[in-house]
Amino acid sequence: MDAIYLTILLMLLLATIGLVLGIDRIGEDR
Amino acid sequence: MDATTKFALLAVLILGAVIACARPLGKYIADVMEGRNTFASRIGGPLERLIYRLCGTDPSREMTWSHYAIALLVFNLLGALVVYGLQRLQPWLPLNPQHLAGVSADSSFNTAVAFVTNTDWQGYSGESTMSYLTQMAGLTVQNYLSAATGLAVALVLIRGFIRHCADRVGNFWVDITRASLYLLLPLSIVLALALASQGVIQNLDSYKTATTIEKLTFDNPKTDADGSPLKDDKGNAVTEPATTQAQTLPMGPVASQESIKELGTNGGGFFNANSAHPYENPTTLSNVLEIAAIFLIPFALTYAFGRMVGDSRQGWALMVAMLVLFAVLAATAFVSEQTGNPLFAQNGVDSQATSMQSGGNMEGKETRFGIAASALFAAATTATSCGAVNGMHDSMMPMGGFVPLFLMQLGELTPGGVGTGIYTILLFAILGVFIAGLMIGRTPEYLGKKIEAREMKLASIFILTTPMVVLVGTAIGVVTLGGQAGVSNPGAHGFSEILYAFTSAGNNNGSAFAGLSANTEFYNLGLGIAMWLGRFWPIVAALAIGGSLASKKRIPVTEGTMPTHGPLFITLLIGTILLIGVLNYVPALALGPVVEHFMLFQGR
Numbered sequence: 001m002d003a004i005y006l007t008i009l010l011m012l013l014l015a016t017i018g019l020v021l022g023i024d025r026i027g028e029d030r
Numbered sequence: 031m032d033a034t035t036k037f038a039l040l041a042v043l044i045l046g047a048v049i050a051c052a053r054p055l056g057k058y059i060a061d062v063m064e065g066r067n068t069f070a071s072r073i074g075g076p077l078e079r080l081i082y083r084l085c086g087t088d089p090s091r092e093m094t095w096s097h098y099a100i101a102l103l104v105f106n107l108l109g110a111l112v113v114y115g116l117q118r119l120q121p122w123l124p125l126n127p128q129h130l131a132g133v134s135a136d137s138s139f140n141t142a143v144a145f146v147t148n149t150d151w152q153g154y155s156g157e158s159t160m161s162y163l164t165q166m167a168g169l170t171v172q173n174y175l176s177a178a179t180g181l182a183v184a185l186v187l188i189r190g191f192i193r194h195c196a197d198r199v200g201n202f203w204v205d206i207t208r209a210s211l212y213l214l215l216p217l218s219i220v221l222a223l224a225l226a227s228q229g230v231i232q233n234l235d236s237y238k239t240a241t242t243i244e245k246l247t248f249d250n251p252k253t254d255a256d257g258s259p260l261k262d263d264k265g266n267a268v269t270e271p272a273t274t275q276a277q278t279l280p281m282g283p284v285a286s287q288e289s290i291k292e293l294g295t296n297g298g299g300f301f302n303a304n305s306a307h308p309y310e311n312p313t314t315l316s317n318v319l320e321i322a323a324i325f326l327i328p329f330a331l332t333y334a335f336g337r338m339v340g341d342s343r344q345g346w347a348l349m350v351a352m353l354v355l356f357a358v359l360a361a362t363a364f365v366s367e368q369t370g371n372p373l374f375a376q377n378g379v380d381s382q383a384t385s386m387q388s389g390g391n392m393e394g395k396e397t398r399f400g401i402a403a404s405a406l407f408a409a410a411t412t413a414t415s416c417g418a419v420n421g422m423h424d425s426m427m428p429m430g431g432f433v434p435l436f437l438m439q440l441g442e443l444t445p446g447g448v449g450t451g452i453y454t455i456l457l458f459a460i461l462g463v464f465i466a467g468l469m470i471g472r473t474p475e476y477l478g479k480k481i482e483a484r485e486m487k488l489a490s491i492f493i494l495t496t497p498m499v500v501l502v503g504t505a506i507g508v509v510t511l512g513g514q515a516g517v518s519n520p521g522a523h524g525f526s527e528i529l530y531a532f533t534s535a536g537n538n539n540g541s542a543f544a545g546l547s548a549n550t551e552f553y554n555l556g557l558g559i560a561m562w563l564g565r566f567w568p569i570v571a572a573l574a575i576g577g578s579l580a581s582k583k584r585i586p587v588t589e590g591t592m593p594t595h596g597p598l599f600i601t602l603l604i605g606t607i608l609l610i611g612v613l614n615y616v617p618a619l620a621l622g623p624v625v626e627h628f629m630l631f632q633g634r
Contacts, residue, residue, distance in 0.1 A: 001135035002118065008555070009114075009139065010264045012562045016602065017100060019567060023574045024096045 033383045033390070035404035037364045044318060045353070046405070048325040052402060055326065055331025062212040063185055063205065064338065070212045081207055086478045092198035095577025098186060099570050101180060101202040106146045106566070109172055113601045116168040117160070126161035127236035133159055140554035145169050147565035148176035149297030150291070150417055150540040152551035156511075157280035157301050162234055169298055170287045174218075177294030177327075178209035180415075180449030183569050184331065185578075186452045188338050191477040192577030199576050214294060221289035221323055228319075229312035232285040240277045247273050282310055292323035295447035297417030297540040305407070305420040306396050317403055317420060323604060324416045328339040328445035331452040339477055343595035348455050349445070351603045356437075356444040360409035363433035367391050367405045367426060371480060372631055387624070394425025394516070394544075405430065412437040415447030417540025424527065424545035428627035431543070435530055435623065438537045439468035440611040441496070450538070454574045455603070457492050459594070460485060460575070462606040478584040485575055496536045497614040502557055503532035504618065509602060512552030522629065526622035531557060536564035 061068045071078070082089050093101065116131035120126055133141070138156055144151040145168070156165065182205035189199050226232055249269035252260045260268040284300045291298060305311040311320055318393075329349060336345025341416035368390040370381040383389030388400050395404040411418050412434035423434055428511040437444065443455040464481050467474030474481040507513030507528040517524040523545070535557040542548065548557065560574055593599060 005135050005139035006111075006114070008559070009107065009110060009143070012518060012559065012566075016562075016566045016570060017101055019362050019491075020099045020103070020574075023491075023570065026473050026484070026487075 033368050033388070033402060034364075034374055036400075037361075037368075037406065040083060040318070040402055041357070041360065041406055042324050045325070048322055048329050049349070051326060052330045052333045055330035057337060059213060059327075059330060059334040060337045063181075063208055063334075064182065065204075065208070070216070074211050075576070075591075078207060078211055081211075082203070085203065087201070087203045089204045092201050094150040094197055094438075095186065095199045095415075095573045095580075096274070098199055098202050098577075099573045102182065102569070102573075105202070105206075106179065107176055109146045109466070110142040111213065113145055113164075113172060114138045116164045117141060119610075120161040120164050123161065123163050127234070130159060130161050134166075134483070136551045137549055141169075141556045143171035143558040143561045144540065145296075145298060145521060146176055147200065147538050147561045148294070148296055148415055148450070149535060149538040149561045149565070150296045151535055151542070151548075151559075151561065152298055152304075152540070153554055155302035156299060156542060157237075162282055165287060165300060166283055167609075168414040170290060172293045173186055173287070173290040173296040173298065174210050174214050175206065177204040177214055177290070177296065177448040179569075180295075180447055180453075181327075181331075182311070182449065183572050184204050184208075184449035184453045186573050186576035187579075188454055190576035191339050191479055193580040194524045194584045195582070197577075197579055198521035199573070214290060217293050217326070218286070218289040220284040221293060221319065224286040224319055225288055225316055228316040229308075230285040230288055230316065231281060231309045232283055233281050234283060235281040235319075236445035237281055238279040239437050240279055240621070242275050242277050245273050245275050247271060248249075270571065277567065280309075290321070291418060292320045292416065293327060293448075295324060295328065295414045295416040295450075297411065297415075297419075299418060305418045306422070311420055314398065314403070317399055320418070320420075321403075321407055321410050324410050324414050324418070325445065325454060327448045328414055328451040332445065333450070335452055335456075342440055344477065347595045347600050348452070348459070348603075351446040351600050351607070352443065352451075352455065353439070354600075354604060356409065356413050358410045359433050359437055359444070362407060363409050363426070363430050364402060364405040366428075366430040367401050369427070371427065374631065376633065385426065385506070391425070391427050394422030396421060408434050409437060411541055413444040413446075415442045417448050417534065418540050419544075422544040423530070423541060424543040428623045428630060431526060431530075432619065432623035432627070434617070435619065436611065438533050438539050439497075439615045439619075440607055441493075442537050443607065447538070449523070454568075455607075457489050457572065457575070458607050458610070459603055461489055461493065461610070462599070462602045463592060463594065464489075465606060466602055470592075472590060472592075475585060475591065478587065479579045479582050480585065484578055488571045488575045488578065492568045492575070493610060495567040495571070496564050498558045499536040499619060500529075500532045501538065501614075503560045506556065507552075510552070512550065513556075516547040516550055516553055518547065522622055522626040526626065529618055529622050531615070532560055535560040538565050544577065609617075 117138040186199045250272035299308040332345040332349040336342035370390040374381045388399050407420045441454045445451045463474045463476045468554045527543045527546040
């Protein structure tokens with residue numbers, strides 16, 4: 001069970017970092 | 031003195047004291063966060079520099095907004111891992127005099143996310159679940175760090191307005207160190223001592239057993255040979271009648287957690303009953319102090335903002351908008367609760383306020399606080415991102431319950447949480463000047479910065495993320511068996527319970543309607559995801575806007591610039607906040623508290 005919840009936590013972090021990088025990319029295209 | 035006068039006096043007393051503190055505290059916050067030489071920095075400077083040296087941080091090295099965001103996210107993930115680990119490993123760790131078992135994986139996940147996101151949603155009961163080490167080293171530490179994180183994000187957005195053609199927005203490690211060391215820690219020590227003077231406990235003792243005067247008969251759950259609860263064919267617990275005269279009194283380091291719980295707008299109680307528990311909030315004075323502490327930093331930040339941008343009128347304008355919205359909604363909650371249940375009168379029950387009784391709706395409220403102080407606390411805790419409760423919101427009248435829901439759904443900006451309130455209302459201000467710009471055909475600008483397409487796209491991410499999390503989460507809760515299983519009331523009230531849970535999680539409030547059994551795998555996982563997305567996606571958008579504004583030129587004020595410190599702007603800002611809140615949530619509110627209100631007054 002620990003592995004499942006820790007993986008979910010990691011996925012949430014990666015999704016949020018993905019948002020950071022995505023927004024940063026929009027800035028470069030501007 | 032009638033009940034309405036009592037409520038008005040209490041609100042004026044508390045808000046008056048908080049507003050009187052806003053100027054000196056706001057100036058102090060601006061000074062310490064901008065690194066000016068102050069009395070506090072002369073005392074704390076050596077410790078601050080030691081922290082940087084131990085952590086290998088160069089305080090003069092600033093970050094771009096994206097580096098700042100990634101540092102913030104990784105730091106918060108590490109915090110979540112520590113809280114998760116402490117809960118799982120607590121049977122083998124010290125400071126566990128009750129020998130409490132390890133917390134389940136799903137509940138540990140939920141609680142870890144709840145405390146790093148400043149939500150402090152509690153699906154567990156503190157006194158029967160958490161060791162003292164988990165409470166102190168896990169939950170209390172996050173109470174400081176999550177509040178400091180919110181303040182750090184607000185600083186980046188404010189720097190966006192101050193800086194001119196800059197690509198750096200500050201240093202995350204410096205910002206959270208200064209916020210914790212110079213602001214949260216000193217204020218918490220003072221408040222903890224004040225609360226302890228009122229009877230809030232502070233010890234590491236094992237729980238005490240008292241002998242009650244009367245015998246208590248209760249249904250005792252039966253267990254099998256392994257200690258697991260027995261259930262019948264329908265899945266209900268099998269019980270047997272039992273009698274006792276023994277009452278267990280939980281102990282713990284409560285005052286130190288209670289103070290930052292309010293000052294950091296966290297809201298996670300040491301005990302299950304939160305600030306309704308006499309060891310957390312024993313007296314009328316402690317209740318007043320706790321409400322004032324919830325408001326203290328968020329209101330002071332409006333003055334700090336005005337001072338940092340060089341025009342204190344800008345901060346006062348935001349404060350007035352916050353106060354107007356809060357006053358109207360808090361008064362609505364009070365009137366609704368004092369009016370009480372109309373069906374009582376039909377059945378011959380006198381619920382009028384007299385010198386002998388409070389009247390109104392006292393269900394779920396503490397008699398030592400009464401209706402006025404309970405309604406004000408409920409409004410204060412949801413107008414900020416606090417989430418502490420001194421009464422049960424599930425027992426409020428339909429429109430009384432509507433107020434906490436709507437205050438959260440407006441985005442918790444009246445005055446909002448530590449840092450989160452000021453950056454949220456600034457986002458609405460940006461949206462407001464954009465709408466005004468569209469109406470008069472000029473390029474919108476705010477505090478000398480042009481508001482363009484990029485800022486509006488980011489503001490859209492900020493404003494739409496939370497309603498999406500709340501409404502999609504509620505929809506899933508309503509249609510799935512896992513979601514329905516936690517509801518204790520059928521119909522509109524049951525819908526409100528699910529809506530409230532996702533509203534509280536998505537807006538990082540943490541208060542509960544109290545009628546929902548939320549310590550299930552469905553709610554622990556669903557609300558955990560809602561809390562993370564509702565916290566960090568808007569934070570990323572706010573940081574990106576801060577970075578975008580900092581990179582722009584400051585343009586001079588001209589005759590064509592819309593003033594953003596007068597009544598016109600305040601009205602525009604209030605209108606924008608209400609418009610967004612109403613458009614997002616009215617359909618959901620209509621299915622919950624609004625329909626329940628009309629059914630009640632039709633006698634159904």
